[in-house]
Amino acid sequence: MDPAIHPQSTRDKILDVAEARFSQRGFAGVGLQELASAAGLGKSSLFHHFSGKVQLYLAVLDRVLERIELHVAPALASDAEPRAALDRVVDTLIDSLVEHPTAPRLLLRALFEDDEFPDEQAPEVQAVDRRLHSLVSAFHAVVERGVARGVFRKVSAPDTIQTLIGATIYHFASGDFGRELFGEPLLAASAVARRKREVKLLLRHGLRTPGPGPNETPERNPT
């Protein structure tokens, strides 16, 4: 149990190889035999750690969401000025996606593939849904707060969430296409820095209240 002696359990090793494979080819595209041999196990041994393929997939997803949550939560929880909070969300979210490059694809699949899991009410499904909902509603609150304080235009919060997801999760999920579009890997340091800058600037300018006021520090405008 000591992580210094057992740096990773068999279960964690399975999760690691499953995360890599599922990220690349999706749930249906990966077989348990492939996973088992990649983890150095026999096919049947997987069933001693996970009750089935679906549960393994959900465990992978849950771990990915947990890591994102850990990175982004501070930026979302802070009651900082909305524009600064939004910048921090973009930075921390992109940091977490870059640190674990399997995450964007797994998340993207989870978001757009309508889960067709046999038991919709299974505890594993609900755990994943709960984490996702937590992140989304926290970001929703940041946008609404910005609108209420008058530092953002009267944008639709759900639409803004979708745009942010597209600008971050989709972006870093687009593998060959993205690499060809930019002429360099999406994970290259320069490409990551540019992406952060571009997204933050687009949101900065795109969300701010137009008006004749100065484009900086129109803070605290109660009523």
Next chain:
Amino acid sequence: MDPAIHPQSTRDKILDVAEARFSQRGFAGVGLQELASAAGLGKSSLFHHFSGKVQLYLAVLDRVLERIELHVAPALASDAEPRAALDRVVDTLIDSLVEHPTAPRLLLRALFEDDEFPDEQAPEVQAVDRRLHSLVSAFHAVVERGVARGVFRKVSAPDTIQTLIGATIYHFASGDFGRELFGEPLLAASAVARRKREVKLLLRHGLRTPGPGPNETPERNPT
């Protein structure tokens, strides 16, 4: 051959059911038996119309891209003012995605799933790549033109393309998640209209050159 007498060939029927299934569950998630019986055929009959599963999938993709191209091309080809052209691109692209709701998911998969097709140089693969590249480079030109004319900030064109894809294709691909986020189907008339408006406004404000100038008609500012 007369479309009035033969409104759709067997090949088209196969393409239709394949488009629906592949859109929902992806390439690996759909079996040929399922496709065949949904098209009212025996499994083996598929091989008389397509030489294999991969070719069928690529034919579906190509048809989807062709339809998008037909909708969006006029907006991209026009040498109109860049901001107006951008608005038209958003409108026509979203129109085409809504008209064929299978398209967003198929396109999204094509963009982020690194094609692991046996023969990378097969003509079918290149046909799809060509259509995709055509659309992307045309949009690239619109953004660059706007930057050159000074009506857009000095944004990164590839980053802008990624953002637009996320804001449109990802958005309309996000099924259950999107429906839960908005509280109504993404294809509801009100949701579509709002999405168009939000994306166009975000780009309008997010891309325009800041400066002290008026927020409207800073046209023609040659050096």
Next chain:
DNA sequence: GTCTATACTACGATAGAC
């Protein structure tokens, strides 16, 4: 906790009758 062995189904694809 991992293994071999096995059950049963489905997969993509081919051959050949009609």
Next chain:
DNA sequence: GTCTATCGTAGTATAGAC
């Protein structure tokens, strides 16, 4: 152009030995 039959493989899952 569609069919039945079949091949070889791989799929998820279970049972039981070690």
